[in-house]
Amino acid sequence: ETGVTQTPRHLVMGMTNKKSLKCEQHLGHNAMYWYKQSAKKPLELMFVYSLEERVENNSVPSRFSPECPNSSHLFLHLHTLQPEDSALYLCASSQDVLSGALFHGYTFGSGTRLTVV
């Protein structure tokens, strides 16, 4: 039990489908992140939410749409994806440091393995 749960673990979707990835954390953290991990490429930060507000979007294509309805949940909505979007999508959470808490690093979920066909 990592404290960060991602569903589904595996997803196969066609290029015209719409699907959503879900991330849930029960650690009391208030910052959440989406990363993309492709074979033979470094981890790519996609989106950062702090206190439910998006604070960074690293030039991610609009076919990826994040949503953070509260501090415990984070979604990544997918539509009209391309085969090159196939990757492991990792969610992470952390405690924001403005509250005075020490930063202990991220807690990651196990990821969603996405295959676009």
Next chain:
Amino acid sequence: GDSVTQMEGPVTLSEEAFLTINCTYTATGYPSLFWYVQYPGEGLQLLLKATKADDKGSNKGFEATYRKETTSFHLEKGSVQVSDSAVYFCALSDLIQGAQKLVFGQGTRLTINP
């Protein structure tokens, strides 16, 4: 911008060998430094961290020392086991609007043979 460079893999060792995975960083401030490990089919797990110069992080027999003068945070273990086979990521922290963004190296795949 801030960046992390790790030694290229893959690294293959025999059981009980000594391990070093090099990591150097570039940062404008004084970041915290981390090592994460990713076992097959799983997400990343925090292995150890150091928050200031000369700090030594340690966990499960692994160690790394925050060296400000050489901007390095090399990972070491005296005697590796088959179960240590995984991908290892070095990372530094960068603060953005209250959220700590982790900047990762490219990862180093480690394989330990019995």
